[in-house]
Amino acid sequence: SLLRDDTVARLRICPNCTWLFVDRSRNSSRLWCDMAVCGNRQKASRHYRRRMAANEVRNA
Ligand SMILES: [Zn+2]
Helix, strand or coil, X not given: CXXXXXXXXXXXXXXXXXXXXECCCCCCCCCCCCHHHHHHHHHXXXXXXXXXXXXXXXXX
16 A cells, blocks of 8 residues: 555655655655755755845845
């Protein structure tokens, strides 16, 4: 069965796209459904927001 106990225990919800995924990393530290997609997107948006804030300060 796909839904064995250890699988259910490692179910996560991606904070970026809210997809369910199974964390199969050795130390259960995975945050994203796909590091290459949601992990990078989250980092990029955080970086973008910081840049915007810096611009606002400079223009004030
Ligand atoms: Zn995701």
